[in-house]
Amino acid sequence: NLAARSILLYGPKGCGKSLLARVIATEAGATFIDISPKKIEGKYTRPKVGPALLIYKAFLVAQDNAPAVIYCDEIDQVFQAVKKGKKKGKAAASTAEGADEASQNEPPSRIKKDFIAATKQIKTGPDSTDQDRIVFIGCTSNPFGESVDTKELLAAFDEKVWISTPDFGTRIILWRSFMEEKGVPSQVTTSGSLNLTSLAHLSEGYTTRSIKQAVDRV
Numbered sequence: 022n023l024a025a026r027s028i029l030l031y032g033p034k035g036c037g038k039s040l041l042a043r044v045i046a047t048e049a050g051a052t053f054i055d056i057s058p059k060k061i062e063g064k065y066t067r068p069k070v071g072p073a074l075l076i077y078k079a080f081l082v083a084q085d086n087a088p089a090v091i092y093c094d095e096i097d098q099v100f101q102a103v104k105k106g107k108k109k110g111k112a113a114a115s116t117a118e119g120a121d122e123a124s125q126n127e128p129p130s131r132i133k134k135d136f137i138a139a140t141k142q143i144k145t146g147p148d149s150t151d152q153d154r155i156v157f158i159g160c161t162s163n164p165f166g167e168s169v170d171t172k173e174l175l176a177a178f179d180e181k182v183w184i185s186t187p188d189f190g191t192r193i194i195l196w197r198s199f200m201e202e203k204g205v206p207s208q209v210t211t212s213g214s215l216n217l218t219s220l221a222h223l224s225e226g227y228t229t230r231s232i233k234q235a236v237d238r239v
Contacts, residue, residue, distance in 0.1 A: 024145035025179040027157040029096070031164045032184035035230025038160040041184065042092050045158065052086040054079050057094035058129035066127050076135035080142070080155075088154040091139075096159030097166060098129040099136060100174040137177050186228050192221040195229060199236040 030038040046053040056079050065071035083089035093099065136157075144153045159178060165171050175181060187195060196217050197210040209215050224232055 024149075025156065026143040026145060027140045027159070027178045027180070029164070029175070029178035029181045030158065030160045030184050031181065032162065033186060033228050034162040035228030036184045036186060037229050038162075038184050039094055042090065042158045042160060045156075046090040046092075049088050049090070051088040051090045051154075051156075052083065054083055054089060054091045055094075056091060056132070058098045059094070061129070061132070068127065068131075071127070072131045073135050076132055076139050080139045083155045084152040087152055089156075091155065091157045093136070093157070093159045095129075095161060097161040097163045097169045097174065099133050099159075100170050100177070101128065101130045101168055102170040133173075140177065186226055187232075189221050189225070192224055192227070192232065193217050195232045196220050196224070196236070199233050203236055203239070 030041060032038060043053060045051075056075070061075060065075040067074075079091055083091055140157050143155050144150070157178075161174075163169065164174060200210050200215075201207055205215075210217065224235070227235075
C-alpha cells in the first residue's frame, strides 16, 4: 500500500517546504486547511474540549471538501517533549479570571493527541472512500531540537521527506529567475556577461529565500 495519510517535510528554513505543501494542494485540486500554531493561537482554548473540537472541525471540513490537505507549519511546536518532573498542562486556577488566562495560554502541543488520532482515521487501500482523500502535511526546520519529542514526531507521519538547499544547477536558475523578476533583461542573464556560474558557486549552502533576499537588496 503506497498511499500515505501523512507526510513530514523537514529541512532548513527558506527551502520552500510551505510552498511545496501549497503546490501539492493546488496540483491535486485539493482544499487547503491550515492549522499551524500561528493560525490557531487564541482559538478553541477551552482545555481538553477546545483542541478536540478544532481538529474535529478541520477533519470534517476536509472530508466534506475532499480531496483536502490539512497543513501544519512548525509542527515541532506541536510535538514538544514533556519535561520530567513538570506536570502536564497548567494547574487549575482558583478564580474564573485565572482559569480564563490559563486557557488563553494553551500551547500548540494541546492538539497533538487529537492530531495523531485524526490521521489514523483516514482509510487507505480498498476500504477507502472519497472522504478519505485527505493528507496531513507537517513542516519543520527543527525536527531534532532538544525540546522536541523527535521519536513521537517521526512516528506520527507515514512519510518523511528531506527538503534540502538547492543544488548548483538550481542555484543558477534561481539567480537568473530572481534577477529577471527585478528587471534585469533576459539577454543579460543568458548572454554570459553576467557570471551566474560564479554566483552559484559562491552561494553554495544558500536557501532559496537567501538567494531571493540577496537579489532584492541590490
